[in-house]
Amino acid sequence: MESPVGLRERKKAATRQAVHEATMRLTVELGFDHVTVEAVADAAGISRRTFSNYFTNKEDALLYGEEQLIGSLVRAIRDRPADEPAWTALRAAVTEFSRRVEPPEREWAVRTRLAMRHPSLLARQLANHAELERDLADAIAVRKGPGNGPVRPAVLAAAFLSTLRIAMRMWIEEDLARAPGEVIDEVLEEMARSFD
Missing domain, CATH: 1.10.10.60 (Homeodomain-like)
Structure with missing residues (x-):
C-alpha cells in the first residue's frame, strides 16, 4: 500500500x-x-x-519547467563519478541529460523568447539561475581537482550556466535549426578553450 x-x-x-x-x-x-x-x-x-x-506569480509558474530541468541537470552532475574533473563532469552530465531528457523544444523556445522580451520574466529567470548557480557550485566543490577553494567552483558554475544561456539564445536566433543539445555542445566546446 x-x-x-x-x-x-x-x-x-x-x-x-x-x-x-x-x-x-x-x-x-x-x-x-x-x-x-x-x-x-x-x-x-x-x-x-x-x-x-x-x-508566487505567473513568472514563477511559467519558469517552473525550466527550473525543474536545470535542477535535474544539477542532480545529474552530482551523480557523476567523484574523481571526474569538474568541467568533464559538467560536459558529460549535460550530454547524458540531453540524450535522456529531451525537453519540449517549443516550450524552451517560448520561454527563451519571452525572457528576451519581458523584463519581469527575465528578472525572475536570473534569480532562479542565481540560486541554481549556488547549487551547481556546491556540486562542483566536492570534486577533486585544482583550486579546491570557493573561487573555482563558483567560476565553473557561472561559466557553465552562461554557456547554457548563450546556447539557448543562439538556438532561438538560428530559428531552432539544430537540436538544443548540439548547440549546447558547441558552446561548451568553445568555453573549454583557453582565453589566452
Whole structure:
C-alpha cells in the first residue's frame, strides 16, 4: 500500500505541472502581458488561493519547467563519478541529460523568447539561475581537482550556466535549426578553450 506522504507529494507535483502547462498554453494563446493569475487558476481547475500555495506569480509558474530541468541537470552532475574533473563532469552530465531528457523544444523556445522580451520574466529567470548557480557550485566543490577553494567552483558554475544561456539564445536566433543539445555542445566546446 502506498504511503499518504508519497501520494500527497505526487498530487502536489501534478498540480504544479498542470499550473505550469496552463500558464504556457495561455501565454502562447494570449501573450504574456494578457495572462492573469486568475485565468491560469481557472485553466488549471484550481482556485486563486491554491495557485498562491504553489507559485508566487505567473513568472514563477511559467519558469517552473525550466527550473525543474536545470535542477535535474544539477542532480545529474552530482551523480557523476567523484574523481571526474569538474568541467568533464559538467560536459558529460549535460550530454547524458540531453540524450535522456529531451525537453519540449517549443516550450524552451517560448520561454527563451519571452525572457528576451519581458523584463519581469527575465528578472525572475536570473534569480532562479542565481540560486541554481549556488547549487551547481556546491556540486562542483566536492570534486577533486585544482583550486579546491570557493573561487573555482563558483567560476565553473557561472561559466557553465552562461554557456547554457548563450546556447539557448543562439538556438532561438538560428530559428531552432539544430537540436538544443548540439548547440549546447558547441558552446561548451568553445568555453573549454583557453582565453589566452
